[in-house]
Amino acid sequence: MKETTGLIVKGIGGFYYVKAADSVLECRARGIFRKNKQTPLAGDQVKVSLPETGMPMVDEILPRRNSLIRPPIANLDRLFIVVSVCDPGPNTLVVDKLISIAEHKEIEPVVIVNKTDLADPTELLDIYRRAGIPVCRVSAGTGEGIEQVRDLLTNRICAFTGNSGVGKSSLLNRLDPRLGLATGDISKKLGRGRHTTRQVELYEQENGGYLADTPGFSSLDLERCETVLAGELAGCFREFAPFVTDCKFTSCSHTGEKGCAVKAAVDEGKIHPSRYRSYVELYNAVKNIKEWELK
Numbered sequence: 001m002k003e004t005t006g007l008i009v010k011g012i013g014g015f016y017y018v019k020a021a022d023s024v025l026e027c028r029a030r031g032i033f034r035k036n037k038q039t040p041l042a043g044d045q046v047k048v049s050l051p052e053t054g055m056p057m058v059d060e061i062l063p064r065r066n067s068l069i070r071p072p073i074a075n076l077d078r079l080f081i082v083v084s085v086c087d088p089g090p091n092t093l094v095v096d097k098l099i100s101i102a103e104h105k106e107i108e109p110v111v112i113v114n115k116t117d118l119a120d121p122t123e124l125l126d127i128y129r130r131a132g133i134p135v136c137r138v139s140a141g142t143g144e145g146i147e148q149v150r151d152l153l154t155n156r157i158c159a160f161t162g163n164s165g166v167g168k169s170s171l172l173n174r175l176d177p178r179l180g181l182a183t184g185d186i187s188k189k190l191g192r193g194r195h196t197t198r199q200v201e202l203y204e205q206e207n208g209g210y211l212a213d214t215p216g217f218s219s220l221d222l223e224r225c226e227t228v229l230a231g232e233l234a235g236c237f238r239e240f241a242p243f244v245t246d247c248k249f250t251s252c253s254h255t256g257e258k259g260c261a262v263k264a265a266v267d268e269g270k271i272h273p274s275r276y277r278s279y280v281e282l283y284n285a286v287k288n289i290k291e292w293e294l295k
């Protein structure tokens, strides 16, 4: 029997679509996965056996680098976190929380500042540039900056997230018109994603990347399913790294202790106060959660 490996681009109703070499194979999955409570996900690299007759079979899921529950996706390389300059105005706490989740999962975060045709994005861009996080200035309305985002898809598995109304669907449609997503009021009327347990589909790009169709999942889904514990949070704020070892106390939480080098860096203008405020708020929200409580 022949064997091959490939990438799951879609799973629906017990069928898995696996991109292998130049074709997409429609597969079933072995019963063993269900027995082990393991679900193959879009983004999984899998081994597939090809019998002489009958359907190809997913035999094995290769080790994952990371996975998310909602949206259900594995081996994500980049998470595009969309925020709009206005309408709705930016919620930096949500952006910073999403960044911390990405960092924790070793997914590269990219902040997409959208609707730059409506208001000046300078301040918002500055927060994330100073933090050393890749940031794109775009407008789904005019098309500004879309090529830069497209370049970042190259050979990467990517997904979009962000608050409702920031323009995720509009951006996804710009990047890949095949998605044909409803936007604005139409998407509200459809109540998209609210009552369905949607699966994710990965759309292959000409540059070898894959784009996930995730607008059915809100940033809230992602926030609710993933928790970064207090002790791990500072490590998910990359611009804190040069300072965390210089605090007076090794157990410093960086939320107000004496001799905190992170707070000193904020006061000296080396860390943006907006990012620090988010850190403290996120820290206080999770400080009483213990690891065993998440299991």
Ligand SMILES: Nc1nc2c(ncn2[C@@H]2O[C@H](COP(=O)(O)OP(=O)(O)OP(=O)(O)O)[C@@H](O)[C@H]2O)c(=O)[nH]1
Pocket (backbone or CB within 6 Å): 114, 115, 116, 117, 118, 138, 139, 140, 141, 142, 162, 163, 164, 165, 166, 167, 168, 169, 170, 171, 182, 183, 184, 185, 187, 215, 218
């Ligand atoms: N002026 C302007 N309007 C935009 C831009 N991007 C999106 N919009 C509008 O903003 C509204 C919301 O856009 P969507 O793409 O539906 O936003 P979404 O993030 O997918 O929203 P949800 O489906 O609620 O999560 C729509 O009316 C879009 O036409 C932009 O760059 N400039």
Ligand SMILES: [Zn+2]
Pocket (backbone or CB within 6 Å): 244, 247, 252, 253, 254, 255, 257, 259, 260, 261, 262, 263
């Ligand atoms: Zn400190």
